[in-house]
Amino acid sequence: MVSKRQLVKFEAYLACNGDKDVVDISNLLFKISDQPNDKRAVDLYGVPVRIDRVEELTLDDNTLKKYPDMKLIYFHMSKLRDDGIAITKQSIDDLVDLNLEPDEYIAEDISCIFDTRNSVLFVQRNFHSLSPVGIKTYLKEMKKKIDNEVIALDFRPVADKEIISKLKQVDNVRKLELSFGNDSYKQFNLPLKKCLGDMGKIFDTFGNGLNISLVLSAGHKKDNLFKKENTADAIQSISENHSIFSKAVVSGKTGSMPVEKYDLIRGKLQTKYNFSSVKEVSGTTKRMHLDPNSVRDIMKELYLDRATGASKPFMELVVENLH
Known part of the structure; x- marks a missing residue:
């Protein structure tokens, strides 16, 4: 099957x-x-x-x-x-x-x-x-x-306060999306300016009051085109100075895992679970709709027992991130 x-x-x-x-x-x-x-x-x-x-x-x-x-x-x-x-x-x-x-x-x-x-x-x-x-x-x-x-x-x-520690495990950053006011660029510290490189100098030519949206992408190339040390410092800097940005999203992956998005401004606490999406009917494999009873039971387990990828129940993670 x-x-x-x-x-x-x-x-x-x-x-x-x-x-x-x-x-x-x-x-x-x-x-x-x-x-x-x-x-x-x-x-x-x-x-x-x-x-x-x-x-x-x-x-x-x-x-x-x-x-x-x-x-x-x-x-x-x-x-x-x-x-x-x-x-x-x-x-x-x-x-x-x-x-x-x-x-x-x-x-x-x-x-x-x-x-x-x-x-x-x-x-x-x-x-x-x-x-x-x-x-x-x-x-x-x-x-x-x-x-x-x-x-x-x-x-x-519920915000995910540990999003930075999760991002530190990302070894292949694929995209960095930033939105900010032009006058905010003057407040960028060295790690952020290093990540933008010479591109950042362009913003000095714009007038004040301009809103800027910037997307840095590795495209379809498999290699990590972002310098890891510069990106890591920039991510830490964004999290510490997030009031400068209206949007700050990092897309990246760890090893062979799928690419995930990490929102440094509005990152939400979440957990995941892999459900079987097929069943065998008369010797034929067919796709199936997720059974609500199975989803209910798994949700209860994740919430009270252990969240996927965590050492504690999701409920305890929620309470910690609410305070």
């Missing part, structure tokens, strides 16, 4: 009211789950969105002893598309309509866990599915529908 894996990212967001006060969305989630199926849908961006399932996760005695008052609420959300969909095969060019019944949709789903103890949303990130902004908008709309009230709610990303 062919083995294929799908890398899925998970991120953490603090549920708050836009200021420093945290918000508990657990009661709202259960109120939504009590609604009839057709009453749980909200039209977002021209597409119906709904919560399909809400449940409190069962925690073992060891977990409750370690984390008193811990309560995790799992919920599953789907975007329901019914626009014209066609399918094709790898060996031919013809498209065939995928005919949907009136009550059938193409579902793009995500799984989420809400930690009531820390007011943290732990969310699966799918390329085509809802973003945390979409989840927030849905919950606010449902609050108005159910209680005729407006809820102040925001999901603030």
Whole structure:
């Protein structure tokens, strides 16, 4: 059987009211789950969105002893598309309509866990599915529908304070993206100016008040074209003087791993997991949709037991990075 894996990212967001006060969305989630199926849908961006399932996760005695008052609420959300969909095969060019019944949709789903103890949303990130902004908008709309009230709610990303230590493991920087005001260039220290080389002198010819976006890329060449020592010093310098920049993103890889982006300004705490994306049916290997139950169980394990690539639970990393 062919083995294929799908890398899925998970991120953490603090549920708050836009200021420093945290918000508990657990009661709202259960109120939504009590609604009839057709009453749980909200039209977002021209597409119906709904919560399909809400449940409190069962925690073992060891977990409750370690984390008193811990309560995790799992919920599953789907975007329901019914626009014209066609399918094709790898060996031919013809498209065939995928005919949907009136009550059938193409579902793009995500799984989420809400930690009531820390007011943290732990969310699966799918390329085509809802973003945390979409989840927030849905919950606010449902609050108005159910209680005729407006809820102040925001999901603030938990920053990754250890992003610099992770970048130190990168041995092949592929791209450096910077945005800054022209007057900010005068505040660049030596490591940053070394990284830009003679190119930086160009900025001296511009007038003040100009916004500059700069992309340094190694392109498709496999060799590391950035001088490692200069880049490492520049990265450290950016992190220490990030108020100078409106954007600072480093793309790089370690060994044979895929290229990853590291946002030095708005870097979010995240963890990942490789799911199997195929199954064998009658001797044939077929791609499959990720089972929400499997995603739920893995998310619970990552959050409470050990995050991928870390020596501690993701929940503990979140708490550390919130303070």
